Amino acid sequence: MTAEEYLKHGDIKAALQQLQEQVKAHPAKVEYRIFLFQLLSVMGQWDRALTQLNVAGSLDNASLAMVSMYRQVIACERFREAVFSGDGEPVVFGHPEEWVALLVQALKLTAQGQYLKSRTLRKRAFELAPGCSGTIDTQNFDWLADSDARLGPVIEVIIEGRYLWAPQQRIHSIIIETPVDLRDVIWLPAHFAWSNGGESYGLIPARYPASYQSDDPLLALSRKTEWKNCGDESFLGFGQKIWVTESADYPLMDVRTIQFNSSDEAATGAEE
Incomplete structure (x- = not known):
C-alpha cells in the first residue's frame, strides 16, 4: 500500500515507513518532503518535521512562504504545549x-x-x-x-x-x-x-x-x-x-x- 492508503486506514507508523522509503528513493522530490513534514507533525516529532520543512525550502523556492509560516506554527504549538503543561501563559x-x-x-x-x-x-x-x-x-x-x-x-x-x-x-x-x-x-x-x-x-x-x-x-x-x-x-x-x-x-x-x-x-x- 501507499503511504496515503496506510493513512486512510489510520496506520501512521506504516505510512511513515513507506514515505521514508519514497524519500530515500527520490530525495529531491519536494512533494515527498512536504508530506513527510506533515506526517511527522501529526506524530509530534517537531524537530524532524522542521528538518523536512527546511529541506523542502531548499529544494523549491515556491515553497518558501509555506515553510516560513509553518516554522512559526510549530514554534507556536510547542509554546501551546508549555502553556497546557503549566510552564507558560x-x-x-x-x-x-x-x-x-x-x-x-x-x-x-x-x-x-x-x-x-x-x-x-x-x-x-x-x-x-x-x-x-x-x-x-x-x-x-x-x-x-x-x-x-x-x-x-x-x-x-x-x-x-x-x-x-x-x-x-x-x-x-x-x-x-x-x-x-x-x-x-x-x-x-x-x-x-x-x-x-x-x-x-x-x-x-x-x-x-x-x-x-x-x-x-x-x-x-x-x-x-x-x-x-x-x-x-x-x-x-x-x-x-x-x-x-x-x-x-x-x-x-x-x-x-x-x-x-x-x-x-x-x-x-x-x-x-
Missing part, C-alpha cells in the same frame, strides 16, 4: 480581563493535578465571563464553549506567528476552511473578523494538546475524541477539538462558520 487577544486571568491560573493548577482548586477558579471565571450568543453553521446558540474545561469560552488561535487566546466577545465571526491537507488535522486555516472591525487570517488548533502521545493514532489524526474525567465534572480532551452549545456538540473539523452577536468596542488587538 497564553497571550490574550485584547485587554486581559479578570475571568481570563482566572482561567490561566486554573489551567496551571490542572497541570499540577490540583483539580479541586482549579475547579473553584474555573467556576468563578465562567461566572464572570460575558455570555455570547450567535450562530454556528446557521444553528442558533445562547452560549458556546470548548468541551475541554481548561478553555471554556476562549478560542485558541495562531495568528502571525503567535499563539493566542481569543475571548469570544472579541470575535465577530470565524470562517473555517474545509480541511484539504494532512496538516489541517493539526491546524485548521480560518478567517477571523474581530469585534473591533479588524480581520486576520490564521489557524485554529484542531486537536487537543499532546494528542499524538496516545497509542491510538486516530486521536493524533483528529478522527476521534476521548476525555479524561478529572473527577470534578471537568473533562480534559484528547484528539479532535469539540465545541458545545446548550443543544449540541460540534466537532471542529465539521464546522464552517461561527458568528457571535457580541459587540466589543474595547478590543484593540493582542496585548501581552
